[in-house]
Amino acid sequence: MASEIEFRAASVDAGPGGALAQAMREEIADLYDGLELDGPSMPRAGLAELSPPGGAFIVGWRDGIAVCCGGLKRLSEGICEIKKMYVVPTLRGQGVARTLLHALERTALGLGYAVARLDTGPKQLHAQALYASEGYEAVEDFNGNPVAVFWGEKRLRGPGPSSRQGGRGRRWIQW
Numbered sequence: 001m002a003s004e005i006e007f008r009a010a011s012v013d014a015g016p017g018g019a020l021a022q023a024m025r026e027e028i029a030d031l032y033d034g035l036e037l038d039g040p041s042m043p044r045a046g047l048a049e050l051s052p053p054g055g056a057f058i059v060g061w062r063d064g065i066a067v068c069c070g071g072l073k074r075l076s077e078g079i080c081e082i083k084k085m086y087v088v089p090t091l092r093g094q095g096v097a098r099t100l101l102h103a104l105e106r107t108a109l110g111l112g113y114a115v116a117r118l119d120t121g122p123k124q125l126h127a128q129a130l131y132a133s134e135g136y137e138a139v140e141d142f143n144g145n146p147v148a149v150f151w152g153e154k155r156l157r158g159p160g161p162s163s164r165q166g167g168r169g170r171r172w173i174q175w
Contacts (some may be wrong), residue, residue, distance in 0.1 A: 005067065005096065007103045010059040012050045016066035017059045024069070024086035031123050033145060043143040045083040045134065049073040056107050057084070060100055067091050068100045072108050075117065080108050081143065082118040085127070097130055109156050116156055119148035128152075 010017030013083070025037050050057040054074030059066050070085040082104050087096045108116050118126045118136065128150045136152030143151070 003028045005060045005062050005099050007058045007060050007100075007107075010057050010069065010073055010106050011047065012045075012057040012069075013047045017057055017069055020055075020059060020066055020086050020088075021071040021084055023088070024084055030143075034120065035147060041144075041146050043081075043145050044074055045071065045073055050083060054111070055080075056111060058103060058107060060096070060103065064089075067095050070100050070104045072104060072111065072113070074113075074115075075142070076089075078113055079117060080111070080113040082108075085118075097127075098134070099132065101134060105154075105156055111156060114156055115153060117142055117151065117153045119143060119151045121147045122149045 004093055012018065012021050014117050029035055036042070050071035050073060055072050058069065060068040066085040066086075068091070071083045073081045073083050075081050076095040082101070085100060087100065087106070091149065105116055116136075117139070118131060119142075120131065131150070131152045134154065136154045139151050139153045141148070141151050142153075145151075
């Protein structure tokens with residue numbers, strides 16, 4: 001179970017955020033036989049896209065250790081794309097990815113987005129199952145990702161009465 005994860009704004013190209021993003025790149029390259037996420041045919045998701053004012057990048061911390069990361073990229077007015085979701089291998093299967101997804105959705109709402117989109121590849125069926133279970137519905141290819149086989153979209157809901165705490169075991173950092 002994803003107990004006590006604290007999310008903080010971070011950089012996708014430096015510090016703990018950069019290290020987690022690099023680990024994700026290496027894992028994707030292994031999974032997809034050398035695929036370069038920053039290659040010319042891939043959708044952009046670097047510092048320019050995952051930084052304010054239209055983007056964001058967050059790192060989740062547990063017991064002082066960076067354990068997950070993810071970002072938001074502006075697509076158009078009111079619509080963002082979730083990018084670079086990554087959970088360290090030792091914490092997979094414990095609800096951390098779901099907690100991270102919720103944190104990214106809250107961050108998107110805080111930036112004024114009403115819709116979140118994402119994609120995933122054919123070798124990440126666990127990710128697709130997570131997204132479907134969280135209400136992401138299949139849509140047409142919106143980003144030209146040559147590897148993706150699933151493109152999803154979810155209309156985000158505003159915060160409820162207990163949104164400040166983000167639910168049991170989670171602390172939300174406001175930025």
